[in-house]
Amino acid sequence: MVELEKYKWPIIEIAIIIGVLVVMIAIGFAIGILSTDPDGLERAVIDAKGEEWLEGLPSVWTPILGWIENEYVAGIIGILLSVILMMVVFWLILRLKKRENIKN
Amino acid sequence: MHIPDGLLDPVVTILLWIVTIVIMVFGVRKIRALFKDEDSEKLIPYIGVLAATIFAFQFVNYPVPGGTSGHLVGGTLVGVILGPWAAVIVIFLVLIVQSLFGDGGITAIGANTFNMGIIGGIGGFYIVKAIMIVLNKTSMKKENKLAIATGIGAYIAIVLAALACAIEVGISGSIPMSVIVPAMLFWHAIIGIGEGVISALIVWFIYRVKPELITTEEQFGLLKSELMTTEKKSEV
Numbered sequence: 338m339v340e341l342e343k344y345k346w347p348i349i350e351i352a353i354i355i356g357v358l359v360v361m362i363a364i365g366f367a368i369g370i371l372s373t374d375p376d377g378l379e380r381a382v383i384d385a386k387g388e389e390w391l392e393g394l395p396s397v398w399t400p401i402l403g404w405i406e407n408e409y410v411a412g413i414i415g416i417l418l419s420v421i422l423m424m425v426v427f428w429l430i431l432r433l434k435k436r437e438n439i440k441n
Numbered sequence: 442m443h444i445p446d447g448l449l450d451p452v453v454t455i456l457l458w459i460v461t462i463v464i465m466v467f468g469v470r471k472i473r474a475l476f477k478d479e480d481s482e483k484l485i486p487y488i489g490v491l492a493a494t495i496f497a498f499q500f501v502n503y504p505v506p507g508g509t510s511g512h513l514v515g516g517t518l519v520g521v522i523l524g525p526w527a528a529v530i531v532i533f534l535v536l537i538v539q540s541l542f543g544d545g546g547i548t549a550i551g552a553n554t555f556n557m558g559i560i561g562g563i564g565g566f567y568i569v570k571a572i573m574i575v576l577n578k579t580s581m582k583k584e585n586k587l588a589i590a591t592g593i594g595a596y597i598a599i600v601l602a603a604l605a606c607a608i609e610v611g612i613s614g615s616i617p618m619s620v621i622v623p624a625m626l627f628w629h630a631i632i633g634i635g636e637g638v639i640s641a642l643i644v645w646f647i648y649r650v651k652p653e654l655i656t657t658e659e660q661f662g663l664l665k666s667e668l669m670t671t672e673k674k675s676e677v
Contacts, residue, residue, distance in 0.1 A: 348486060355490065372504035374508055374509055375509060378625065379509075381607070382610075385617075394446060394447030398547055415500055417493075419535055420489040421489075422492070427484075433469070
């Protein structure tokens with residue numbers, strides 16, 4: 338049984354931090370301080386080969402969440418997915434470590 | 442610095458996948474400091490938050506002069522907080538989520554993890570460790586020492602990661618090495634300043650507010666310097 342009391346403060350702190358991140362992204366988009374210019378690698382590739390060449394690179398798949406056009410919504414979904422994926426993977430690693438310790 | 446699909450040669454792509462997987466498997470075995478305490482489960486929600494922070498900072502680009510933009514990579518930042526091996530796994534998982542949105546190719550996750558997680562995380566961690574050896578000899582406050590070392594380490598690691606990325610693209614034959622290497626180094630020498638400043642500020646803040654979350658304190662000699670300070674005080 339999970340002891341919820343033990344995780345009360347970490348969960349509250351996490352909720353606050355995620356809230357702050359979401360607000361930061363919202364403010365960034367709202368006041369337009371975030372840039373839509375290409376990043377360093379894209380800039381170097383565009384300068385060498387052009388934007389059309391970069392956009393025409395072959396890909397083996399279509400990104401399954403690429404249809405989300407609203408960057409703010411994509412940001413929130415991405416944050417939630419990252420939190421869930423990371424916690425599950427590190428929880429599994431922790432279980433593996435504990436099992437190894439018991440064996441040893 | 443997210444390499445898209447199609448930019449790298451299949452041989453380079455597969456080779457970097459193999460290197461990344463080997464290092465991650467080795468890393469899972471090496472993660473000890475992170476789970477050394479009985480109640481180490483408590484760390485897991487914070488790892489989740491760190492992932493959210495890295496995702497958010499990688500997702501949004503800040504303007505950089507010259508018609509380009511930068512975003513946090515975070516390898517060195519995670520390396521300093523959770524240790525080098527955990528950093529590779531964190532960056533790998535964040536890159537998987539980002540590839541779902543089309544930010545970085547799915548076949549290039551191995552290469553992107555190599556650049557941002559292995560060079561940025563493991564490389565950055567050891568650069569910070571080397572800087573800490575020097576800074577531990579000074580009387581600066583611990584959080585300032587760690588923040589300065591992290592800032593410099595993150596900057597150097599991002600430039601090295603950009604160099605590796607450029608070499609991979611050059612070897613793949615997509616763009617001549619003589620063109621891509623100087624271009625990547627030039628842009629990332631500028632973009633890296635943001636990486637260094639953001640990483641330093643986050644580490645400084647965490648170390649002030651919740652120092653127990655910096656699980657690498659001992660490896661950076663911070664506990665030792667604290668012990669020495671206490672001993673000196675008791676001698677006085």
